[in-house]
Amino acid sequence: MSLTARESAGIRRQIKLPNSEAVKIAVRSLKIRFWRSIITAAGIVLAIAFLTYVVTAGSIENAMRAEDAPMDLAAMQKAATRIWLIAISLLICVVGISNAMLMSVTERYREIGTMKCLGALDWFVVKLFLIEAAFQGIAGSLVGAVIGVFAAVLAGMSEYGFAVFGSMPWGTLFLNIILALLVGAVLSTLGAIYPARRAGRMPPADAMRTEV
Amino acid sequence: MATAAAEVQLKHEYAVKTLGVVKEYVMGKQTLQALKGVDVEIRAGEYISIMGPSGSGKSTLFNMIGGLDKPTRGKVYIDEVDISGLDAFELAWLRCRKIGYIFQTFNLIPVMTAIENVTLPMIFAGMTTQDAMDKGAELLQLVGLGERIRHKPLELSGGQQQRVACARALANDPAIILADEPTGNLDLRTGHEIIELLRHLNKEKGVTVISATHDLKMLDASDRIIWIRDGRVDKIERRDELDIAIGTVEGENEA
Numbered sequence: 001m002s003l004t005a006r007e008s009a010g011i012r013r014q015i016k017l018p019n020s021e022a023v024k025i026a027v028r029s030l031k032i033r034f035w036r037s038i039i040t041a042a043g044i045v046l047a048i049a050f051l052t053y054v055v056t057a058g059s060i061e062n063a064m065r066a067e068d069a070p071m072d073l074a075a076m077q078k079a080a081t082r083i084w085l086i087a088i089s090l091l092i093c094v095v096g097i098s099n100a101m102l103m104s105v106t107e108r109y110r111e112i113g114t115m116k117c118l119g120a121l122d123w124f125v126v127k128l129f130l131i132e133a134a135f136q137g138i139a140g141s142l143v144g145a146v147i148g149v150f151a152a153v154l155a156g157m158s159e160y161g162f163a164v165f166g167s168m169p170w171g172t173l174f175l176n177i178i179l180a181l182l183v184g185a186v187l188s189t190l191g192a193i194y195p196a197r198r199a200g201r202m203p204p205a206d207a208m209r210t211e212v
Numbered sequence: 213m214a215t216a217a218a219e220v221q222l223k224h225e226y227a228v229k230t231l232g233v234v235k236e237y238v239m240g241k242q243t244l245q246a247l248k249g250v251d252v253e254i255r256a257g258e259y260i261s262i263m264g265p266s267g268s269g270k271s272t273l274f275n276m277i278g279g280l281d282k283p284t285r286g287k288v289y290i291d292e293v294d295i296s297g298l299d300a301f302e303l304a305w306l307r308c309r310k311i312g313y314i315f316q317t318f319n320l321i322p323v324m325t326a327i328e329n330v331t332l333p334m335i336f337a338g339m340t341t342q343d344a345m346d347k348g349a350e351l352l353q354l355v356g357l358g359e360r361i362r363h364k365p366l367e368l369s370g371g372q373q374q375r376v377a378c379a380r381a382l383a384n385d386p387a388i389i390l391a392d393e394p395t396g397n398l399d400l401r402t403g404h405e406i407i408e409l410l411r412h413l414n415k416e417k418g419v420t421v422i423s424a425t426h427d428l429k430m431l432d433a434s435d436r437i438i439w440i441r442d443g444r445v446d447k448i449e450r451r452d453e454l455d456i457a458i459g460t461v462e463g464e465n466e467a
Contacts, residue, residue: 015304016338032323032364114319117280118333118380119308121300204307205281208319 017124026131036104037136043100044140044184045147047093052148052180053155054085056173060156063169093187097137101191105129105199112199113207122200126193133192134185141184145177226292227256227388227420228277233286235272246272248443249286254422256387259414259433262424264440270424271392273440277422278313278390279306291387308336312381312419316393318373320365326352326376327361333383351379355409371402378409382419389413391423395430407433 030037058079065075112125156164199207235247246269254260264270275281276288279295288295290310298306307313320329327348334344352361355375357368365373374394381389391410395403411433414421423430431437431451439446 014338015301015308015336017336021335021341028328029323110319111321114321115332116304117278117307117313117319119304119336119384121304124336203275203281205275208280208315 015119015121017120017127022124022127023131026128026135029128030132030135040100040104041136041140041143043096044137044188045144047089047096048141048144048180048184049148049151051086051089051093051183052145052176053151054082054089054148055179056149056152056176057155058082058086059169059172059176060152060164063167063172064156064160064164090183093183097184097187098191098194101133101136101188102195105133105192105195109199109202109207109210112196113202113204113210116200116204116207122197125200126196129192129196130189133188137185137188138181140188141181142177144184145180148180149173149177225255226253226289227258228252228254228422229289229292230273230276231287231289233273233276233283233288235269235276235281236284245443247276247283250276250440250443250445252438252445252448254420256420257414257418259411259421259435260423261430261434261437262422262440263426263431263437264446265426268440269443270426270440274390274392274422274424278311279303280313304336308333309384310387312383312386312389314374314377314381314389314391314394316396318365318370318377318397320373320376320380322365325362325364326357326368326379329365329376330380330383333380337384348379348383351382352376354382355379369402370398371405374398374402374406375409378406378413382413385417386419388420388422391421391425393425393427394423395425395427400429403427404429 061078061082115125115128116122153164153168199210202210230250230252233247233250234245237244237246250269250273252273262270262273272281276283277290279288279290279298282296290306295303295306313319320326321332324332327345330348330351331339331341331344334347335341339347349358349361352358352375355378357372357375357379360368360372363372365376368376374397381391389410394406394410398406407430410421410423413419423434435451437449437451439448
């Protein structure tokens with residue numbers, strides 16, 4: 001005996017996780033595991049702060065130079081170094097953030113297996129972790145971006161004095177923050193989706209057995 | 213609830229049936245056969261204990277029956293439906309509404325309070341938050357934890373955690389409760405209380421209880437005992453035949 005198509009369609013409607021519930025569960029989970037969440041977020045903050053600092057320091061320098069002379073050899077070298085720094089800081093973001101998210105999801109495989117025993121679909125698991133990751137990613141990136149910009153402005157002040165505020169490229173700084181937010185959110189989401197999907201697809205017995 | 217159980221009993225003779233279930237685990241170059249062809253038939257409303265020494269494959273069989281893992285070969289029928297043919301939705305539905313699980317290690321979600329743990333399956337089943345909270349409180353009352361619904365698992369003793377797990381297993385009025393070593397991490401008295409609770413649910417609500425265990429206290433509560441040895445069904449006994457059997461059993465296990 002097998003299920004008829006109609007029964008099957010009925011079953012489809014009977015298993016659900018409303019968005020409001022998912023957000024509630026995710027927020028609660030972040031709050032209760034507050035310190036663990038902070039540590040994960042700290043990884044994101046540091047990576048994004050570094051990236052934002054490097055990019056913003058470049059923007060400020062460009063703005064200051066535009067008022068001065070054309071580029072000399074030393075300035076060109078500095079620009080080249082900057083590109084390297086940006087590449088490296090991006091790499092740090094990719095490795096740091098995805099590692100932080102991978103760990104924070106992987107250590108909860110058992111929880112994922114349990115949820116599946118209680119009738120969660122693979123997609124519920126991904127959804128819950130996605131929301132958590134997005135919150136952590138956006139909050140961490142925002143803090144990181146603000147710290148990075150602040151540090152870059154301080155560094156600019158120490159180099160150029162208060163003159164730096166005269167030609168401060170506020171628009172570019174704002175764009176840098178948006179960019180950093182984007183990078184942080186995308187990376188932390190990707191870093192969380194991968195293990196959550198993997199665990200979601202496992203038979204629950206395997207997910208619950210997995211020890212990290 | 214009793215009428216629903218009676219309906220189930222009329223409609224489906226067997227709550228669970230397995231046919232030649234084989235489970236192999238591949239470990240590097242070696243293939244380990246945890247189950248070597250298991251046939252069992254369990255009627256709706258029965259209280260079954262799956263007994264056997266550790267490593268005999270009883271937990272593996274438990275996972276197969278519960279749809280928590282897929283057999284390498286063979287079939288598992290729950291209410292006469294072959295579960296290997298179910299898609300992800302149907303399998304989730306089965307786990308959500310048909311079966312309640314209880315584990316040796318409790319497996320409560322650590323970040324959730326007792327009531328949140330109990331209501332989670334109801335939320336998956338589409339119940340509104342208020343209804344779920346009402347029913348969750350009722351179930352926790354039933355297992356004797358009415359006062360502690362806001363406690364987190366770590367603030368509860370082992371026995372209390374297992375009671376929460378029992379309440380959670382009952383969330384969507386399942387037809388079958390699967391318990392894998394439910395008393396394994398509990399002291400004698402608390403273990404006994406959990407067995408009593410399972411027996412009570414079996415008698416009062418007509419829930420089919422299948423429990424993997426090596427706890428001999430369980431024998432007294434069971435209608436039938438399925439002995440697993442080395443991945444095969446060794447023997448199946450009814451409780452009334454048990455008096456003679458228990459001596460040899462203890463001899464075997466304690467040796």
